[in-house]
Amino acid sequence: MLAIRAAHCYDGGSFRPDGVTVLVEGERIAGVEAVGYDVPEGVEVTSYDGTLLPGLIDAHVHLVAEGIRPGAPGSLEAAGALGDDGLDAAIARSLATNAAAGVTTVRDLGDRRYRTLVARDRRTTGEPRIVAAGPPLTVPEGHCHYLGGEVEGVEGVRAGVRDHVERGVDVVKVMASGGLLTLGTDIFGVQFSPEELRAAVEETHRAGLRIIAHCQSEAGARHAVAAGVDGLEHATLLSPEGIAVPDDLISEIAARDITVDPTLGMDLSRAIPIEQMPAHVQEMVQRLGLTPAQIAVGRARQLARMIEHGVRIVTGSDAGVTPPKRHGNVWRAVVQLLDAGLTPAQALATATSLAADECGLTDTTGRIAEGLNADLLVVDGDLSADLTALAHPRQLWVRGTLLPGQRRTA
Template sequence: MRALRASQAFDGERFIGPVDVVIEDGRVIEVSPARERADVVIEHLGDVTVLPGLVDAHQHLSWDCSVDPLGWHRDSDDEALLEKARENARRALRAGVTTVRDLGARGRVSLDLRDELVADPGSGPRVLAAGPALTTPGGHCYFLGAECADTASLVGTVGRLVDAGADVIKVMATGGNVTPGSLPHEAQFGVAELRAVVEAAHGAGVPVAAHAHGTDGVVHALEAGVDTIEHCSFMTADGIAHDPQLIQRLATSGTFVVLTAGTLPGPMLPAIAARLPALVAHVQALIEAGVRCVLATDAGIGPPKPHDVLPVAVTQAVDQAGVPVAEALAMCTSRAAAALAIGDTAGSLAPGRPADLLVVDGRLDLDPAAVLRPVRVMRLGVDVLDTPVI
């Protein structure tokens, strides 16, 4: 049994400290004010913040962050995709991302990676895997292999994915930005089709995540009863729609909206770059209206989106959208875990939770950029970084 003593902790909702986080057998057994202890080995971490491992609710671990995702998948066999996924999983974990929901991979790649990492928690985060995303023939991300021409095909594919062990079903309610010929503002499925997906998945106890950019797709996903709406950007052919009534519907529904933020400096997708100021204002409107927003990344889809970019998303939410740092952190810890229905095992620093922890250099309440300075990462109590600071 050991205690990590820090000047501060973030428990998933608020800052506390000074604090002792007591760990035994890969679990947190106590979070309490620092005090004298005779029966515990105390590791004095100094002026740091301890927080629950980050939860990235939207990644693509087997994607290579290139400008040509279609070409990457065309030229790579499943073993190459799996090896890239292993590499990206390690990168995510070293940044403090201890849980990843993979929302689009070919075949069994993400499922096989998930199973590998269960046996070797020091090599990557906990993975919730969707497998290939349901889409129309030739539609967004058709190259993942789950094209569905009608409702029967959608329901049948849901059944096959559930039988394969998928943790979540991903469906493309609209087109997207990385598939040639696909338009993000246009709906791909109607309410009836999406509702059939939801009923089939929920009947098997599996949630549904709907990719939706344009407002028609957002409305269809909302009315179909999906569990999370990904992106929710309100894209039009040439901008971002201003739709306060739809934003209020989202807030009233309590549906989780997964914002895919976090971008490194450099060229970004032209459709995003052209809309960036309007997108920031849109995100602010969603948050101010009380929509249950989660902070994630869409890591893998291009060069500005590596798999360790979630901490950058936190700082950009604070600096660009004016989100308070505690709120930004909650959006990728406790609230993200709630959106993924894993709040009892992730996202909070509390007794009984797995010891999936991130320790950063400095006080996050005073310096949000401290989240970019990991000095200790633990996955089920296993130290991940080569030279943890003690």
């Protein structure tokens, strides 16, 4: 048994202003006590003047890619051409970067050759837990087709879902619109017919799993909501006029209890000048006609409306897709939720308790509570006063195992 004492604490739901003493036995939390708790004799106590909180959950990563510019080695497209050894090496590096950023669970929503499932099943001590979707289902030549998830027709879609289920995925991901980074796809349009998308939902639910949809467009979100998906990734709601805030759609998302992961968390210091982007991305950015600052303002407005409507928000960073989206940026996505009007405690819940619920891990992680896995993070400073303290992990325990000191440098 060991005891971790911290002057400040966030327990997955709220701040405990007086701090906490957490008892850890093996892989689990054995007790949650007051800061002044008199620990039993022989129990080693480690004290911190920072904030103790649950290890972070990034609900949208791509472990097979590390965030190198589109088309270059290390990018998501390039992962399409890698063999098992190359994929496994990328996955190991991405996991290490996540752990260094205080992440103890990742939900992978875009795999190649099911290698994240292999990594999930042989999870080594100290590695973040993986929740895996396998290669996303997409239409022929559709968004992220290079990851190998192309399916066509109602029967083809059903067979694709069944194949994923047989291979042991935890969740199914389907591409309901095009994406910025895939040549020839339409970020304003939809992918799949309504019948195909409904078949994917039916087949996934029959297996007892959740199905979540990538959608950049408003049309794609309407398409996915009508088909009955459980979650929306990005949900940027792009229309040719810009970033939409459609009250009817947002109230339907809330009414159907659909989770939204807005995938914020852009590190603009790593943005690539537009003239260095691939031609098809340049064209799409020009067609969009919005600056990054305008996008940030539009999305904060949109998210504020979703929160007013009571939509459940979780935080994924879409890690691995581009240089501003390297792994380990999930803290930025949490901090950016303040712009949409969330309190620091609400913003933190999107990357801890609510994300655990979304991943089916309510009884495993995401909260500081007796009986759960000891996935614990200490950051410098008082998080309730300054959420950017999340950028400074001091210590991380993954299922009770303390990782060596890995203070971030950037």
